[in-house]
Amino acid sequence: MLASKQICTIRNCRLLAAAGRTNFRFLSTSDDVAVEGEWAGCKRSFMAPLRVAARGADILYNPLYNKGTAFKSGERDRLGFRGLLPSRAMNIHSQKARFLLALRAETSAIKKNIMLEDLHDRNETLYHRVLVDHIEEMAPLIYTPTVGQACLEFGARFRRPRGMYFSEEDRGHMAAMVYNWPHKDVHVIVVTDGSRILGLGDLGANGMGIPIGKLSLYCAAGGIAPHRVLPVVLDAGTDNKELLNDEFYMGTQQPRLQGDRYWNLVDEFMQAVRFRWPNVLVQFEDFSSNVAQTLLDKYRDDHLCFNDDIQGTGATALAGLLSALRARGEKVTSLGDQRIVIAGAGSAGIGIGQVLKQAMMEQGKSEKEATNTFFICDHKGLLGKERCHELNPEQQEFARDEDSGLPLLDVVKKYKPTILLGVTAVGGLFTRELISEMSVNCERPIIFPLSNPTAKAECTAEQAYEWSHGRCIFASGSPFDAVEMDDGRIFSPSQCNNMYVFPGLGLGATVCGATRVTDRMLFVAAEALATFVSEDDLKRGRVFPPITSIREVSHRIAVAVVKEALRENLATRVREKDALDLDSFVAQKMYYPEYVPLVEKTFV
Numbered sequence: 001m002l003a004s005k006q007i008c009t010i011r012n013c014r015l016l017a018a019a020g021r022t023n024f025r026f027l028s029t030s031d032d033v034a035v036e037g038e039w040a041g042c043k044r045s046f047m048a049p050l051r052v053a054a055r056g057a058d059i060l061y062n063p064l065y066n067k068g069t070a071f072k073s074g075e076r077d078r079l080g081f082r083g084l085l086p087s088r089a090m091n092i093h094s095q096k097a098r099f100l101l102a103l104r105a106e107t108s109a110i111k112k113n114i115m116l117e118d119l120h121d122r123n124e125t126l127y128h129r130v131l132v133d134h135i136e137e138m139a140p141l142i143y144t145p146t147v148g149q150a151c152l153e154f155g156a157r158f159r160r161p162r163g164m165y166f167s168e169e170d171r172g173h174m175a176a177m178v179y180n181w182p183h184k185d186v187h188v189i190v191v192t193d194g195s196r197i198l199g200l201g202d203l204g205a206n207g208m209g210i211p212i213g214k215l216s217l218y219c220a221a222g223g224i225a226p227h228r229v230l231p232v233v234l235d236a237g238t239d240n241k242e243l244l245n246d247e248f249y250m251g252t253q254q255p256r257l258q259g260d261r262y263w264n265l266v267d268e269f270m271q272a273v274r275f276r277w278p279n280v281l282v283q284f285e286d287f288s289s290n291v292a293q294t295l296l297d298k299y300r301d302d303h304l305c306f307n308d309d310i311q312g313t314g315a316t317a318l319a320g321l322l323s324a325l326r327a328r329g330e331k332v333t334s335l336g337d338q339r340i341v342i343a344g345a346g347s348a349g350i351g352i353g354q355v356l357k358q359a360m361m362e363q364g365k366s367e368k369e370a371t372n373t374f375f376i377c378d379h380k381g382l383l384g385k386e387r388c389h390e391l392n393p394e395q396q397e398f399a400r401d402e403d404s405g406l407p408l409l410d411v412v413k414k415y416k417p418t419i420l421l422g423v424t425a426v427g428g429l430f431t432r433e434l435i436s437e438m439s440v441n442c443e444r445p446i447i448f449p450l451s452n453p454t455a456k457a458e459c460t461a462e463q464a465y466e467w468s469h470g471r472c473i474f475a476s477g478s479p480f481d482a483v484e485m486d487d488g489r490i491f492s493p494s495q496c497n498n499m500y501v502f503p504g505l506g507l508g509a510t511v512c513g514a515t516r517v518t519d520r521m522l523f524v525a526a527e528a529l530a531t532f533v534s535e536d537d538l539k540r541g542r543v544f545p546p547i548t549s550i551r552e553v554s555h556r557i558a559v560a561v562v563k564e565a566l567r568e569n570l571a572t573r574v575r576e577k578d579a580l581d582l583d584s585f586v587a588q589k590m591y592y593p594e595y596v597p598l599v600e601k602t603f604v
């Protein structure tokens with residue numbers, strides 16, 4: 001699409017214009033460091049130089065600029081580090097081959113994660129190129145499930161800091177502190193307070209691995225340039241006794257802040273980041289259920305923000321269910337005719353319920369009809385009116401008139417659901433009996449154990465296929481390998497993980513300068529994702545596209561989000577002529593990891 005067109009920053013445009021070159025495209029107005037590329041492996045015939053305010057060894061030790069052995073001879077002279085590298089210049093392909101050889105020789109997933117993160121700290125371009133070109137192999141190493149282990153071992157394995165930490169000690173200083181971050185054009189922040197890391201519980205400041213992993217996907221899968229992302233931990237303490245006594249724990253060793261002390265910390269942080277980066281998108285991640293919804297409600301009308309576990313997971317589950325209905329040969333508009341059991345009534349469970357309910361209403365159901373399709377259970381059984389005193393307002397919306405407290409298995413026996421979703425963080429909760437019961441009542445039960453990481457999944461892919469005699473439509477939060485049945489059938493389970501949605505949603509929201517993330521944006525994101533699933537995918541038992549197409553998926557979601565932002569009058573950065581071709585508008589803004597020639601800033 002853009003293959004031969006030149007993409008560069010405004011300053012480079014001026015530089016090139018001065019040199020009489022006009023075959024470039026203007027891209028960004030606010031940036032020195034941008035290296036932008038096309039979403040689908042573009043090959044450019046001309047590369048605009050990047051102006052860097054550094055020289056000599058400082059370049060080699062800056063992971064955003066460093067190319068390691070790929071620096072060419074002229075560049076080594078021009079930038080003053082001849083002699084600091086072995087003589088032979090490699091290219092990104094040979095560097096990648098060398099790295100992959102070493103990575104694949106290692107068998108432990110956590111050690112591979114460390115090798116990748118060390119590369120991240122040395123050379124971001126090569127790191128992201130490895131991710132883009134081998135996303136299926138790398139995603140489980142830098143993200144779920146291995147990132148869970150990386151968080152558990154974060155303190156003991158700490159090497160280099162990445163991102164920012166804000167704690168109560170910083171109160172009164174945050175507006176100044178944000179200027180310690182060396183990049184002036186941050187587009188996306190992923191922030192956690194570490195209170196509910198995946199299904200692993202309160203990991204305090206060790207939860208930093210999650211924002212880092214999510215943001216790697218923002219760059220590789222969503223095409224956000226690496227200098228535009230900022231991982232953050234709000235260090236509000238931890239109630240994890242082990243961590244409080246752990247000699248290598250990295251965070252504040254005090255119990256979690258409560259009440260005003262907690263909310264004041266959050267408030268000052270939000271104001272500080274908005275002050276320095278007024279258009280920044282803030283993604284709330286892995287906040288425990290008792291604060292997640294309040295946090296979202298507090299900021300969603302005035303800040304560009306969303307909660308990934310509530311809204312991102314909800315939109316992803318919706319997309320998976322729409323595809324699963326297609327796989328069953330049913331209309332996608334039959335969502336509101338299903339009976340849906342959600343095991344888990346935390347922020348993810350309720351978030352999924354809310355997104356699905358909204359979709360049913362878009363499809364023409366009344367709110368009452370839509371609500372009536374849900375049977376949400378927590379560890380005390382079915383959410384029912386009799387339990388209202390112990391439920392929060394969002395849970396109360398789903399409380400049923402009868403059978404309050406009915407155990408999960410009995411709910412399945414009595415109400416014969418067609419869909420079973422798990423977000424409990426209780427590994428193995430979906431027993432043989434439960435899945436057999438689902439299969440008695442429904443020819444093709446939809447079974448999505450969504451808890452992460454793998455050990456927390458409510459059942460494995462193998463169990464679900466075996467216990468349903470190969471009849472279920474399965475997707476899980478963490479990846480599972482293909483399953484071969486005794487009769488020789490092979491199923492390739494899909495991963496129903498919010499990684500399919502957040503990179504594209506964030507890309508769309510930031511490129512168009514959206515002022516808010518709305519429920520409709522989540523809905524169109526889910527629709528765009530669902531329409532990406534081919535008939536061939538469905539035949540193989542897949543209800544999500546292969547991870548290898550994640551950049552295209554993100555691109556398509558981003559375009560849908562920009563369209564929706566325009567429709568709702570919330571886009572501030574789309575010119576009339578951009579709106580004529582949103583596909584190209586979004587594609588042009590997507591970062592693609594490749595080396596660009598460096599020029600010293602003082603030189604121009």
Ligand SMILES: O=C([O-])CC(=O)C(=O)O
Pocket residue numbers: 144197198199286308309451452477497498
């Ligand atoms: O991180 C993931 O894989 C999905 C997610 O948001 C969670 O489980 O909290």
Ligand SMILES: [Mg+2]
Pocket residue numbers: 198285286308309
């Ligand atoms: Mg999460």
